[in-house]
Amino acid sequence: MSIFKISITGPESSGKSVLTKALAAEFNTSFAPEYARTYLEKTGGKYDYSDLTEIAKGQLQNEEKAIAKANKICFFDTDMLVLKIWAEFRFGSIPKLINSAFQQNRYDLYLLCKPDLEWESDPFRESPDQTERDQLFEIYKSELDRIGALYQIISGTGDSRLNTAVDFINRHCDGV
Numbered sequence: 001m002s003i004f005k006i007s008i009t010g011p012e013s014s015g016k017s018v019l020t021k022a023l024a025a026e027f028n029t030s031f032a033p034e035y036a037r038t039y040l041e042k043t044g045g046k047y048d049y050s051d052l053t054e055i056a057k058g059q060l061q062n063e064e065k066a067i068a069k070a071n072k073i074c075f076f077d078t079d080m081l082v083l084k085i086w087a088e089f090r091f092g093s094i095p096k097l098i099n100s101a102f103q104q105n106r107y108d109l110y111l112l113c114k115p116d117l118e119w120e121s122d123p124f125r126e127s128p129d130q131t132e133r134d135q136l137f138e139i140y141k142s143e144l145d146r147i148g149a150l151y152q153i154i155s156g157t158g159d160s161r162l163n164t165a166v167d168f169i170n171r172h173c174d175g176v
Contacts, residue, residue, distance in 0.1 A: 003070045004173055007079040009144075010113035010154075011136040015161060019113065019154065020077035022162050023169070031075035032066035035059040036083075052087050053095045056080065060101060073173065080105055085139050109172055110151035111165050112140055117157065 024031040035058035080102035115133035152168040
């Protein structure tokens with residue numbers, strides 16, 4: 001059976017993790033958590049360019065595990081697009097593994113979370129500046145347009161975010 005794959009993507013502190021968990025519950029299925037957080041917890045938040053490849057490997061393993069447990073649909077909190085954009089934005093270069101995985105791993109749908117939520121400080125976040133978050137959002141949007149991805153921008157607060165996502169998924173997952 002083929003699993004319908006949905007990526008929840010976008011800049012940090014844009015509600016990806018909360019939305020991913022809510023969607024998995026709504027559709028009674030699995031999700032792949034963001035591996036970067038797990039990795040950074042082990043390193044005390046420190047990382048450099050070479051760590052991005054290890055983070056990507058962990059993210060891909062999380063995805064495989066989630067797909068194995070999925071019920072028709074699987075959600076992905078973060079994806080190779082996040083790592084690709086972050087690598088290029090922060091380091092000016094994309095590790096080969098991330099670029100290759102981005103080219104090979106496409107999702108059926110993308111939910112692009114707009115950074116219109118208040119930035120929440122935590123030890124693993126780096127971009128409190130709203131201008132930078134908005135700039136990153138535009139990079140995500142341009143990249144999704146470039147690859148011809150089917151996506152929906154998720155904005156607003158509370159239940160409206162979840163409802164927008166559920167409506168979009170239901171329109172495009174007929175029969176799943």
